[in-house]
Amino acid sequence: METEHSANDRMHRLLAGVLDDVEFDTDVVPDVLAGYDRGVKARRYRVAGTAVAVLAVAATAVSVLPRSGHGSPGPTAPTTPTAAKRTGQDLDFQNSGCHQHWVRSYTNIKYGDGGPVSDHLATDDANCRALTTALRSVFPDATLTPRYSANLHLDPRIDQEQLKQYLSKLSPSAAHSPMPVFPPQLAAESEYLATHPEDPANVADPSTYTLITPAGRERVALAYSAEAAMPAGSDLKCAKASADFNASSGCVPLGSADGWHGALHFNVDASPGAAYRMEASLADGHGHYVTLTASGVDTDAWRLPAAGGTFDPKTARWTNRLTGQQYVGGQPPKTPALNAEQYARLYNSKAFQSFLNQYASYQQSLPTMQGSPTSTPPWVPAG
Amino acid sequence: MIGRHTPEELADFAEFARVRQRHLMRTAYLLCGDKQTAQDLTQTALLNLCRAWHRARRADDVDAYAHRVLINAYLNAQRKAHRERKALWDKAWEAGFEQASDEGPGADLRLSLLAALDRLPPKSRAVIVLRYWEDLSVEATAAALGCSPGNVKSQSSRALAKLRALLGDGFGTLESERMESMETPHGN
Numbered sequence: 001m002e003t004e005h006s007a008n009d010r011m012h013r014l015l016a017g018v019l020d021d022v023e024f025d026t027d028v029v030p031d032v033l034a035g036y037d038r039g040v041k042a043r044r045y046r047v048a049g050t051a052v053a054v055l056a057v058a059a060t061a062v063s064v065l066p067r068s069g070h071g072s073p074g075p076t077a078p079t080t081p082t083a084a085k086r087t088g089q090d091l092d093f094q095n096s097g098c099h100q101h102w103v104r105s106y107t108n109i110k111y112g113d114g115g116p117v118s119d120h121l122a123t124d125d126a127n128c129r130a131l132t133t134a135l136r137s138v139f140p141d142a143t144l145t146p147r148y149s150a151n152l153h154l155d156p157r158i159d160q161e162q163l164k165q166y167l168s169k170l171s172p173s174a175a176h177s178p179m180p181v182f183p184p185q186l187a188a189e190s191e192y193l194a195t196h197p198e199d200p201a202n203v204a205d206p207s208t209y210t211l212i213t214p215a216g217r218e219r220v221a222l223a224y225s226a227e228a229a230m231p232a233g234s235d236l237k238c239a240k241a242s243a244d245f246n247a248s249s250g251c252v253p254l255g256s257a258d259g260w261h262g263a264l265h266f267n268v269d270a271s272p273g274a275a276y277r278m279e280a281s282l283a284d285g286h287g288h289y290v291t292l293t294a295s296g297v298d299t300d301a302w303r304l305p306a307a308g309g310t311f312d313p314k315t316a317r318w319t320n321r322l323t324g325q326q327y328v329g330g331q332p333p334k335t336p337a338l339n340a341e342q343y344a345r346l347y348n349s350k351a352f353q354s355f356l357n358q359y360a361s362y363q364q365s366l367p368t369m370q371g372s373p374t375s376t377p378p379w380v381p382a383g
Numbered sequence: 384m385i386g387r388h389t390p391e392e393l394a395d396f397a398e399f400a401r402v403r404q405r406h407l408m409r410t411a412y413l414l415c416g417d418k419q420t421a422q423d424l425t426q427t428a429l430l431n432l433c434r435a436w437h438r439a440r441r442a443d444d445v446d447a448y449a450h451r452v453l454i455n456a457y458l459n460a461q462r463k464a465h466r467e468r469k470a471l472w473d474k475a476w477e478a479g480f481e482q483a484s485d486e487g488p489g490a491d492l493r494l495s496l497l498a499a500l501d502r503l504p505p506k507s508r509a510v511i512v513l514r515y516w517e518d519l520s521v522e523a524t525a526a527a528l529g530c531s532p533g534n535v536k537s538q539s540s541r542a543l544a545k546l547r548a549l550l551g552d553g554f555g556t557l558e559s560e561r562m563e564s565m566e567t568p569h570g571n
Contacts, residue, residue, distance in 0.1 A: 011515035
């Protein structure tokens with residue numbers, strides 16, 4: 001063994017010698033976080049034509065809406081559902097429950113999880129409707145609404161020059177971030193967009209929804225990956241299988257080997273500050289892998305006041321925009337829409353397994369990467 | 384997964400990334416042999432790690448998880464660019480030898496080792512980097528690459544033999560190569 005170790009050491013020294021003259025002083029973390037930020041919030045702009053249409057709507061609105069100019073935008077007349085149709089897509093957002101506008105912000109970027117939207121709004125909408133149908137086949141009272149994020153660059157009520165100056169002071173990467181943290185002086189605008197999801201400055205994330213049932217409201221998310229690309233497949237199995245849904249934590253096997261199968265891992269301690277986990281991993285045995293996560297929290301309703309990018313979990317004061325309730329702490333109170341047994345029932349249902357087949361096909365049909373995620377977004381209006 | 388990290392989780396990830404990014408870049412450099420590509424590879428790996436941070440932070444060894452993500456990013460990139468890189472480095476290999484011959488034995492071996500590493504298949508190169516740079520055991524290397532320990536041993540043996548054939552006496556004989564080719568139960 002001694003000889004082997006010394007040989008290993010020599011090989012290690014040889015490899016270390018290769019690195020002798022190579023210095024890595026670049027900090028890639030800001031770009032990583034900016035890339036994640038884009039992936040989370042800003043990847044929903046459709047083809048350039050739609051983006052132009054949205055910008056055209058914004059440009060029209062500029063002429064009739066007060067511009068912030070001095071940092072605080074004035075109140076504006078709420079955008080009506082009719083206005084939402086002006087993107088050129090004949091979809092009734094208010095009635096369908098699916099997406100008003102899925103607009104791809106970066107036409108040349110591939111996202112490892114979830115993928116970009118397709119080139120056809122109808123295709124994206126069909127996927128959303130299929131998910132809703134599968135859900136309602138098991139829980140007829142459930143409602144699914146897309147989750148929105150505000151894109152400040154598309155907001156005609158904001159002085160874009162001032163916004164640029166503000167962002168450039170935050171960090172170089174923030175200047176190109178489509179969904180930056182709201183400046184404190186734009187708190188009113190932040191609140192307006194949060195309460196008006198139909199506003200064109202709000203864009204939807206097709207992989208994230210708010211699930212609403214009589215029991216509660218929570219954010220749910222789904223993501224697709226080729227099974228081979230997953231770092232580990234261990235989540236598909238329960239290390240210690242348990243079917244006791246009454247326990248606060250556990251794991252339940254899902255599906256069967258001839259269809260979508262995997263495991264639902266849960267840790268549903270609802271006490272304040274406790275970690276919450278409700279995550280299902282499913283594979284179909286043909287290279288497709290889907291994860292579905294429920295957060296236990298209604299992140300769409302709970303709002304933090306604009307704080308210029310700072311966040312102190314001990315003093316953060318959350319306000320529920322729907323009920324007016326306030327809460328101080330790192331995360332708002334949990335209000336799960338479904339429990340572990342119900343999620344397992346949903347994932348095991350024939351309707352949901354059919355949806356997963358459709359979802360995998362949908363994901364595979366999405367465009368792939370052509371460019372760099374650090375490039376300047378082409379749609380950002382020039383002031 | 385997209386869209387589910389809390390601010391605390393993002394801060395947790397950012398702290399990990401800041402501390403470990405330099406080491407990941409060095410490993411990436413040994414994998415790809417180019418500084419800019421190593422930085423890009425690290426950035427891609429960290430972005431993937433960020434997206435899977437829920438899963439990663441639950442892992443027994445987050446560093447090992449990060450290595451798996453980096454190796455996956457490397458192998459994925461290699462599959463796409465294999466033909467182009469091979470043609471490019473066939474030329475660089477010859478040029479590297481000519482240039483290195485004027486820089487003394489140390490520099491010669493460094494450049495040659497880098498060029499020789501590039502002559503290895505991507506997976507074999509990953510085995511060498513994980514085993515001898517990261518000092519991972521055979522079992523840990525197998526877990527990172529998603530293959531069997533026996534496959535790691537055979538890949539390692541072939542890779543070291545090829546390195547020795549390419550580099551000649553300057554590389555020397557590695558006893559570990561002999562030992563790993565034997566059916567010993569231990570990996571390190």
